[in-house]
Amino acid sequence: MSSHGICDRVAIVGVGCTHFGERWDLSLDDLIRQAAGETFASAGVTKDDVDAYWFGTAQSGMSGITVARPLQLVDKPVTRVENYCATGSEALRQAAYAVASGAYDVAMAIGAEKVKDSGYQGLNAFPVPNDGTQRTLTAAAMFSMVAPAYAKRYGVDEDELRGVLARIASKNHANGALNPRAQFRKPVSAEAICNMPAVAGRLSVFDCAGVADGAAAAIVVRAEDAHRYTDKPLLIKALSFVAGNGSGLADPGYDYTHFPEVAASAVDAYRQAGITDPRAELAMAEVHDCFTPTELILTEDLGFCERGTAWKEVLAGTFDLDGALPVNPDGGLKSFGHPTGASGLRMIYEAWLQLRGEAPPERRIATYGKRSKALTHNLGGYPGEMVSFVGIFGTD
């Protein structure tokens, strides 16, 4: 495998993120202008200083014009990218590689989604004409199948697992409650979540990511230029991406207790970054907690704990804000909200705040000052058929 990575060659020198939520008052253009404006200011640049733009949106707009128009960019290359719910991370990846190649000095990755203008609940993929034999299940139902499979494989009582999943949601709600930019800012107890009516399998709406509008962005430059913009750049240590081939859906050997695409992208990312013990080396992780069983599985696929043990680690508080490895300190998709194209960049925004010590004390990770690397994980699709991104970022 020749995934060489660009470890320490590109740095993030500015970030921005809007308040995620039901932003009835703001248009997609408004969200883009807000996130871009904050990011320009964060890096101390103007829109004209940015040589090229990568724009991630799953289905809120088409082409680079969707960004060029609201920002009134003049003669700039703007590329629209889409990779399911990992779209925001994909935008960052492309911008970083463009800078690493030498083609541009300064590039912006910006992701935005205006989900709430559809009038529908949940996320609804744009329908591609097909033969009518595809599943029409919701993502919640697809991911809900992980729970009974996990319970059976590891001999966990289904009621106990229900409590574990509720604990994950409760943790992310607690983190989001401390975060002024999060969609949901109300703590919810695990007991209350267990008592919610089921909507998909045994999952309730409180096991599902918040459906939100929002935008987030980051500016990348060559690492050697980073100190022109900031004293504390975030160096890109690894960017890994795997697009699954869908074989999990047809493979009787696939048991819905792990996501091979995630495990593969994690291995690649750790190799790029030179990480051998992620649990001990990472200060924090932002993972794609689209549904509570997803976060459970991800902590195993990303190597934070042994297979079959994540449920115990959750109960032990390992991934809490003050735990051994804080996961989703900003509230995650669950509580911060999930505007598809923006989420990957929102994770970068949190890594930036936490690693630079800019998260306020009440929501600062317990590992701050002891470790210097953060992981972001972003996925799209379903068990058996997904895309997975893993990025690693560090301050030194």
Next chain:
Amino acid sequence: MGVEAARRALGDRQVLPRDVWFATAAPTYLDKTNAAALHAALRLDRDVAAYDALGSVRSAFGALAAGFSGPASALVVTSDVRFGLPGGTEESSSGDGAAAVLLGDDSTAPVLAEVIGRTSLTEEFVDRWRQPSLPTSQLWEERFGETRYVPLAHEALTRVLKQARLEVGDISALVVAGLHERACAAAAKQSGVAPERIVDRLGSVIGNVGVAQPLLLLASSLEGSEPGDVVVLLGLADGADAIALRVTEAITAYRPRLTVGTQLGRGAPVSYGRFLSWRGSLTLEPPRRPEPARPSSSAAARNAEWKFGLVGPAGVLAEQRGTVATYTVDRLAYSPSPPIVFAVVDFDDGTRLPVELTDVDAEEVAIGTRVEMTFRRLFVADGIANYFWKGRPVRDGAPRTDGRTEE
């Protein structure tokens, strides 16, 4: 339903028909041939002709006549979905069903019953009518139809017995089919056939299944028959049709996979609200999610073997059973019959298919549940019916998860 009945009629597919006739008064399409989807689901060769006989209840006998007149074996499939306005007797006395027969000689398959007489009388009178765009019939005052049908029945029966050189007393079983309940009952009573030899019209169990009734009752009758029995099928619709049959020795070796009697015994209650919503008489609150888009005709045509025949990478999944590997219940997604029960199914040939389940209680599904496949209309979008297969728990030959007895 028509596909389901046809699959059972063809049994293990040792025999295949040369022609297919599909009769229904509840077609999915006009202009376009409905039998073509049936043909595709049965994976018949392209040179097997498939035609519809649509609209009138009498089409069942028309399809049979066409099948008899063809050069070789013919599959006659009858299927109906009966509507009645809420609260009326048409609603309470109607049912849905399908039945199919394979016509041919011993070169096709062992003949179970041979035709020894056929007759048809036609008369024009309007005792029941329905405009093509409406779901329900309107009826003339009942006595009028009765006074027309009873003499017609008598004449048809007399003619067919004469053809067969038989007396009324030779009849082992008399099936009287038709939508006019009073006329059918009176015709049977006045036929001279002993009451115990009149085949139960199953009205109180499944209701009147219209186009499907003649063959459904014939199948029911044949299940209890013995070699040498004479069965007369009498249909009362816009005249009278009669077919006399003599049951052969082959009946003793014939074992249908699911008898009519077995199926009658395993009905499950459906709430009235759900029934009305299936009928389109009651609009349910839709999920706040987009309804599915119409299937692409060109994509469906490219993938017809998969979509209609369920031909998988290693074998025909339609002919196999599988085991549930994991499952879920989706209370959020759009479905004409929410919630969606969905399972990841591992088929016996090693193929895995994540697929929707049907005819199922969510509580009855578990990892390990055995399922078989059934051809369904998933939804209609933009007027296009999206046909595909669903899984359903196996009800015969394997242990049930709910503890009920298997036959």
